[in-house]
Amino acid sequence: MNATPLQLTASDGYQLSAALFKASAPSKALVIIASATGVPKPYYSKYTAYLANTGLFDALTFDYRGIGESLDGKITDCKAKMSDWGALDLQAALSWGFENYEKVFVIGHSVAGQVFPLAELSHQVTAVWFIGSQCAANHLWDGVHRFLVNFFWKVSLPLTSSVLGYMPGIVVGSGPPLPKQAALEWRTWGLHPQGIWKDDKAVRERFEALTMPIHFVGVHDDHMMAPPRAVKFLQSQYSNAQTTNEQLNPSDFGLKEIGHFGFFRSRFKDKLWHLPVDFFRPYL
Structure with missing residues (x-):
């Protein structure tokens, strides 16, 4: 399935690259994929095409500013x-979605669960599915993973950002670089x-x-990116939403591993x- 390239314009005028995957028949529902930190939209292309091929939705991916x-x-x-x-960026995607569809759904990966409520139109979304979304607070990690997370926050991230003027993707194992201000925030x-x-x-009220x-x-x-305590802490902050929680165990699906990025x-x-x-499906 070929995607239609789009340009989304944020409220501050910033231009965002997006791609729309359309179902075979006209759809009144859109799924927006909100990416993980630093992950460009092609990573989600096969999954976005799959969503459109269900015939239930059109599906949209986009790159956050400074990414891809x-x-x-x-x-x-x-x-x-x-x-x-x-x-600004997810808000632009939602604004485009509500201009063109009756219902908008969001699939959020990792950091998307933290920034989703910052979009002014987030309250109009019909339903949301987050995977690997977590609170970033270091006390939610244990053992060696807490040591590694603290080393990242206190040493490798600020050091590389200060020296290079951006955070290289190798600092978190792989992936594109992050803008300095995004990394420091x-x-x-x-x-x-x-x-x-x-x-x-104001953030809590969102x-x-x-x-x-x-x-x-x-x-x-x-274990490294989204341990259960960090996921559940984030969930608890959506105090008035109708939240549910699920833990995927690879063995339950006959798999050896899934990890933070495997789902897509x-x-x-x-x-x-x-x-x-x-x-x-029940909310269509």
Whole structure:
């Protein structure tokens, strides 16, 4: 399935690269994929095409500012913050969605669960499915993983960002670089016991305003990126939403591993890809 390229315009004028996958027949529902930190939209293309092929939805991917095809100029000149990804970029995607569809659903990966409520139109979304979304606060990790997370927040992230003017993807194992301001804001969430909320009444009110069904999915072997306590802490902040929680154990699906990024890989199509579709179907 070929995608239609789109340009989304954020409220501050920033141009965002997006791609629309259309169902074979006209659809009144759209699924927006909200990416993980630094992950460009092609990573989700096969899954987005799968969603459109169900015939139930059209599906949209987009790159946050400073990432992939939404990087305008040199990354060292990019002033994007992580909170901009929700307040401005996801907001632009939602705005486009509500202009063209009766219902909008969101599948959020990792950081998407933290920034989703920052979008002004988030309260209009019909239902949300998060995978690997977590609070970044370091106290939610245990053992060696807490040591590694603290080393990341306190040493490798600030050091590389200061020296290079951006955070290279190798710092988190792989992937594209992050704009410096996005990385440093992410660090403040990781070092504060409340994560993104940081005693910020306005942010907390954004979370409390949401009442739609939201399903949180953790992965049993995702120890480094989204341990169960971090996932459940994030879920607890959506205090007025209709939240549910599920932990995927690879062995339950005859798999050896899934990890933080595995869900969207095509080898898991038959085992896992139907899960968000099953969750959204009653709300169509």
